[in-house]
Amino acid sequence: MNSVEFARELVESKFQVLKTEVVDQYQISFEVTRDDVHRLLSMLKQAGWIQLSYLSAIDWLEDNEFELVYIVMNWDKALHIQVRTRIDREHPEMDSVLSIFPGCKYYERECHEFFGVKFPGNPDFEKQLILEEWDDIPPLRKDFDPRAYSDAHFAKREYEDRHTVLNNQSSKQKQREARKERITTIGKGGRK
Amino acid sequence: MRELKLFLGPQHPGMHGNASVHMYVEGDIIKKSYLLPGMLHRGFEKGMERHSWVNNISLIPRVCVVEPDINEMAFAMAVEKLAKLEVPERAHWIRMIILELARISIHLMAYGGLGSPTGNYTIMYHAHADRNRILDIFEKITGHRVYHQYIVPGGVRKDLPVGIEQDIHDFLDDLESRYTEYRDIGIENPTILKRISDTIMLPEEVVWELGVTGVGMRSAVNKPYDLRKVQPYARYDQVEFDVPVSGYSDARSRVNIKLIELTQSIRIIRQCLEKMPNGDVRVPIAKGQSMRWTVPKGHAYACVESSRGEFGYYMVSNGGTHPYRVGVRGASYPQGLLGIEKYLPGTRIDDAALWVDTMGVCSPEIDR
Numbered sequence: 001m002n003s004v005e006f007a008r009e010l011v012e013s014k015f016q017v018l019k020t021e022v023v024d025q026y027q028i029s030f031e032v033t034r035d036d037v038h039r040l041l042s043m044l045k046q047a048g049w050i051q052l053s054y055l056s057a058i059d060w061l062e063d064n065e066f067e068l069v070y071i072v073m074n075w076d077k078a079l080h081i082q083v084r085t086r087i088d089r090e091h092p093e094m095d096s097v098l099s100i101f102p103g104c105k106y107y108e109r110e111c112h113e114f115f116g117v118k119f120p121g122n123p124d125f126e127k128q129l130i131l132e133e134w135d136d137i138p139p140l141r142k143d144f145d146p147r148a149y150s151d152a153h154f155a156k157r158e159y160e161d162r163h164t165v166l167n168n169q170s171s172k173q174k175q176r177e178a179r180k181e182r183i184t185t186i187g188k189g190g191r192k
Numbered sequence: 193m194r195e196l197k198l199f200l201g202p203q204h205p206g207m208h209g210n211a212s213v214h215m216y217v218e219g220d221i222i223k224k225s226y227l228l229p230g231m232l233h234r235g236f237e238k239g240m241e242r243h244s245w246v247n248n249i250s251l252i253p254r255v256c257v258v259e260p261d262i263n264e265m266a267f268a269m270a271v272e273k274l275a276k277l278e279v280p281e282r283a284h285w286i287r288m289i290i291l292e293l294a295r296i297s298i299h300l301m302a303y304g305g306l307g308s309p310t311g312n313y314t315i316m317y318h319a320h321a322d323r324n325r326i327l328d329i330f331e332k333i334t335g336h337r338v339y340h341q342y343i344v345p346g347g348v349r350k351d352l353p354v355g356i357e358q359d360i361h362d363f364l365d366d367l368e369s370r371y372t373e374y375r376d377i378g379i380e381n382p383t384i385l386k387r388i389s390d391t392i393m394l395p396e397e398v399v400w401e402l403g404v405t406g407v408g409m410r411s412a413v414n415k416p417y418d419l420r421k422v423q424p425y426a427r428y429d430q431v432e433f434d435v436p437v438s439g440y441s442d443a444r445s446r447v448n449i450k451l452i453e454l455t456q457s458i459r460i461i462r463q464c465l466e467k468m469p470n471g472d473v474r475v476p477i478a479k480g481q482s483m484r485w486t487v488p489k490g491h492a493y494a495c496v497e498s499s500r501g502e503f504g505y506y507m508v509s510n511g512g513t514h515p516y517r518v519g520v521r522g523a524s525y526p527q528g529l530l531g532i533e534k535y536l537p538g539t540r541i542d543d544a545a546l547w548v549d550t551m552g553v554c555s556p557e558i559d560r
Contacts, residue, residue, distance in 0.1 A: 023273065023492060026423040050400050054493070054521040058508055069506065069519075071493055075417040080493065103403030106529045114237075129230040129559065140238055 003077040004028050010047060011081075015040055029082035034094070037085050041070060042100050049074040049081055052097075055107035057115045061142040064089045066117060070097070087117070096121030114140035193218045200544050202231060208305055209555035213532060213544050222544065225536040227529055232559040240518040245271060245345070246482045248515065253339040255520055256557045258301060261294040262498040263505075263520075264343035269425060269494035270507040271345040275487045277475055283347035284426045285468040289360070290333070290342060291426075291496075292457040292464075296367070297326040298499045299450045299457075302552055303378060306447060309545035310387050315378045322370075325363050332356055347474030357465050364458050371455065379447050388443040392543050392550070395441070398535065403526040406501025407453075408551050411446045414439035419497035431463045446550040450499075486513055498523045500552035522557035529558065 001009075007028055011017060019031040032040055049072040058067040063086075070083040087094055096119040097104050106128075108119040113130060116138040126132075130139065137144040198215045201207030210232040216224040236255055240248050252267045253260030265287060272279060304319030306312075327337045332353055334340040342349050379385060394404070399412045409417055416435035420428040436452040438445040478485035489511040495504030506519035522528075531551060536544055547553075 027493060029491075051403050051405075053403070053495070053502060054504060054506060054519065056506060056519040058517045069491075071504075071506070071521075073502075075415070075422060078422045080423075080495070082493065101403070102401045103526050103530055106525065128228075129233050139235070146235075146238060146242070 003074075003079040006077070007079055007081055011040065011044075014043065023082075026078060027080045027082070029084060031084045031086075034085050034087055037068075037070070037083060038095060038097065038100070040083055041072065041097055044072055044081060044083075045100055047074075048076060049079075051075070052101035052103050052107070053080065055104055055111065057111050057117055057140075059089070059115060059140065059142045060086075061089075066092050066115060068094060068111075068117070072101075092117040094119055098122055114138050116141065195223060198541065200541070204545070207545060208548055208553065211528075211553075211555035211558065213536075213548070215536070215541065215544065217541055220541045222536050222539055222541060225532055225544065227532045227553075227558075229529075229555055229558045232556055234559070236560045237518055237520060240515055242514065244483050244513050245485055245487055245515065246477075248518075249341055249344055250339075253341060254556075255560050256498075256503075256522075256554050257338070258554060259294055259298045259498055260339050261290050261343060262496055262503050264341065265291060265425075266494050266496050266503055266505045267507075268343050268345045269496065270492045270505040271487065273492040273494055274490050274507060274509050275345070275477075277346050277477070279347050280472040280475065281469050282351075282471045283473045285464045286348050286352060286473060287343055288426050288428065288431070289461055289464045289468075290330075290340070290348075292460045293326055293329065293360075295499050296454055296457050297323045299454050300326075302450060302499070302549060303374070303447065305549045306378065306384070306388075309542060309549055310384045312377075312381065312384055315374075318370075318374065318377065322367060325366075329356070329359055329363060332359065344474070346477050347472070349474070351473050360461065360465065364461060368455070368458060371451075375451065379444060379451070385444070388447065388546065388550075391443050392535075392539055392547050393440075393442050394535070394551075402530050402534065404501065404531065404551070405526075406498065406523055406552065407446055407449050408441070408527055409501065410435065411438045411449050412441035413437075419495060419502060423495075425494075425496060428460075430467070431460050433460050443546050443550045453499075484513055486511060487515075495521070500524050500527075500554060520557075520560050522554070522560065524551070524553040524555075524557050527551040528553040528555070 004022055004025060011030055015032055015036055017030050017032055021029040023029060051073045053073045054071040056069055060067060065086045066089055067084055067086050072081050094117060096108055098121055105122060108122045109125060109128060111117050112119060112125050113127060195216050195218050198217050200213040200215060202210045202212050212228045214226055214228055215222050240251060243251060252263040255263045300319040300323045304316040307316035330340055331337050333356060334342040394408060394412050396412045399409050414437050416437055418435045421435055433456045436449045438449060487509045489509055491508045493504055493506045495502050501523035503523040504521035507515055508517040510516040536547060
């Protein structure tokens, strides 16, 4: 029995799999319901898939859903297993798998940053790669339009920045002139 | 003793790339540390969704600057999986030559990079001079020195130029003759030996906890876990090579493994030049209208063994002219972020740069 068949039997005997897809001899993909993900991943870890290779999300805007993809690897069996699940897009929330794979911490953080998916159980969710003051739609969602932040946006911001600098300059200049005037008047007064 | 906050990088000579390690130190012992990426963030994953399949070829080598061919290979493999393209036989062998030359170049660069944290710049000048010769070979083959855009979905862009075999043989002979010299000025040098022995150890359980792959993992678990052996792609199953391993992972054994991998890469390239058949190098895709080329619906994950570990592309197609979602699995992601946060506390300040160098943390890959 090769490793693909082994994994298929192992998973399909214990879980209700929505869709199985054999990608090639080194890869198989299972789609399960949201509630099964935790149990499935911990079972896979006990069976030897001890390394989390990848975790990310896909935004299916038309279905109003997010798809989460966990890829785990077993080096002895030479097999990558994709575990995929769909979650609601309005309230994207998924329990953290930090207790099973401690390496998922930053993947989940990135998922939260770029898609807005929440992972209760993961301790910190500070912004890491994007700006801290970012309050727009998370940038990897499909309804985020990067054109809104293209040349026009930055040109406007630059214009405003430049003008505030100019205003500051002019006010500083006014201050300087006022000081000069005061000094000269004092000087003149002194002479008188 | 007072606790201080220190920033190591991005301008520090011991650091590599545009990332900063933030450390809280007491004396010279690190108490808390984390990596701050994001200085280079160029939004590749979003950018790739806005380019057509063929246009992306010019974007992907930029993900990791020092080793662009790995990106091209992983991207090409993922697209080939989706579109079910059959790559011609000769293209597989040319790809292997390119990938192994790139591996030699990046191992040389990492070995030279050992010069900055240890304060011995001689290695760096030697290694960079040899890396320059590889870039010359790349220039002859692809027309570019750094961003090659040579490995494309369906094969390679063009055939090897006439007489390049001789150039590669000359270079490999020269590198091999200077191999002992490399060892002598580098890890056999008593000062450096003392500096890198028994520092920043990486036990086996930490490897699994962090998810480290590549040299870092092989130096700790004592098993030949290499994607070229475990899940052979291209024609790696038809060449003979060994995967160096070790059961004691300090900085020295990691550097040592990289040096041994150099000789194995030389072995692979020689076999490739010998066994390479003649024939086509590329399957034509959507002749004349490559911008409108569509890829069938589906999703694929393709991974290759980079010098730092498993490097993969997760790609989703909805049947259009553009990829629906591209996810990049950077090889230095686990050891760069979680490794620095969890594993550096307790070590000394100067070991932070050694960690970044010997674990092979490439910051553009984290930022992507």
